[in-house]
Structure formats: structure tokens, C-alpha cells
Amino acid sequence: MDQVEIFKALSNKTRLQILSWLKAPAENFPEQPNADFENIGVCVGQIQNKAGLSQSTISEYLSILQRADLVSATRVGQWTYYKRNKEGIEQLSKIINSEL
Amino acid sequence: MDQVEIFKALSNKTRLQILSWLKAPAENFPEQPNADFENIGVCVGQIQNKAGLSQSTISEYLSILQRADLVSATRVGQWTYYKRNKEGIEQLSKIINSEL
């Protein structure tokens, strides 16, 4: 993964917010029926509601975060659940500590 | 300082390189007469030579990095020396560890 792409993914207020919401889903989202968001993540619709941007924009933002390895996605039925990707974020932390 | 501005500053290959060069100036730049770059930093011209972009572009890039608190500048005579800003980079590291 290109480092520049990681930082570009983070260069947007809404995407930063999404990432911080996904750090503590229970504090930031109402409960979901049939899906434990601590394990599987939060579905696109909930993130969209909270962010207040259009569905297409949020879907694209989530895929930008995913391409940067900052979140991961799981499809279950008609829903896609996104959650924070611990490894990717640790990787970023390492880049900063070793290269900058 | 706005977090988004910090990540924007890092969303560019050349600016990331500059920052990594400034982490170890002695390894990345030829000696400068009359200026210890470990203490005071590296002048714009040397950075420009190494980066291979225009003078105006590099000057602007350095000021973007400075506004993000990632580097600091010292003017001495006709030269401006830029160096890595340890505090700003530590701050960034903290943001990532605590908020993302």
C-alpha cells in the first residue's frame, strides 16, 4: 500500500470522523438488530445517517478507507459491515515513528 | 492545528520525501558551509535540488509542512533553513494512537 494513499484517505474530515466512530461503535451508533458491531462492524446505512452525506458519497468514502487498509468490510445478506482495521492503523503508526 | 491539514500536508509524495530526508540530513544532503544542519536545518535550495521540482513549488511545499507544524523554519541572512519539528510529529503520533 502506497503511503500517500493512506494519508489521502485521512485528508478528509468526514473520513476521519468515520474512523474515530468505528473505534468505539457502541458509543457512537444505536444498536443494530442481528449484528454485533464490535465483531462484525457497522453497516453503511448507520454510518451514512450519522455522517449526513449522501449514500453514494459514504459508500465511496468507505471504499477509500478500505483501499488504504484502515477498515475492513464484511458482506452479510444485503448489508455491508465496516470495521476498524487494527493492523492497518498500527502499520500507519509504525510508518510515522520510523520514517517521519 | 486542524488534523485534516496535517494529513493533507502528508498526502503528497514529494512532501513525504522531504520529511524523511529531514529526519537524517547528514545522510541525505551534502554539507553546507556555515550551517550545521543538525541544529539549524537544511536550506531551501538544497531541498529543491534533491527534489527536482521548481523553486516555487518547493517553497510552497515547505510552507505547507510548516503550517502543519511538521517542520520549523529559521531565517539566517538570505537563507531559510527548515528542519523536522519533533514536537509536531509526536503530536501526530498521539492523534493516531488515541483517536483512530
Add this chain to the structure above:
DNA sequence: AATGTATATCGACTTTTCCCGATATACCAA
């Protein structure tokens, strides 16, 4: 099979970023 819901993708428009050359400013030396 038909309809409804969740998400992804497309096309378009606007705003921002990239990067340049030209010019301005600051400082130094003769």
C-alpha cells in the same frame, strides 16, 4: 416473478491540489 431494501457504481459539476513561470522581496557584496 415482482417488489422492496441496502449498497455500489456512474456521470456530472464544483472545488481543491499540483506544479509551473514570472515577479516581488529580502538580504548581501562590491
Add this chain to the structure above:
DNA sequence: TTGGTATATCGGGAAAAGTCGATATACATT
């Protein structure tokens, strides 16, 4: 004070990102 060097700022054209509404796709329910 004139000219030279280093850096900053300005104006602009091309490329990328932000964001939307419309449409496509995928799945579930009847």
C-alpha cells in the same frame, strides 16, 4: 546604490478530489 543570490508570493492551466442524483446490482420477501 547597483547588481547578485535566496526565498516567497502570485496567477494560471491541468489533474484530482468532493459531492451529488440517478442508475445498477445484489439480496430478501412475498
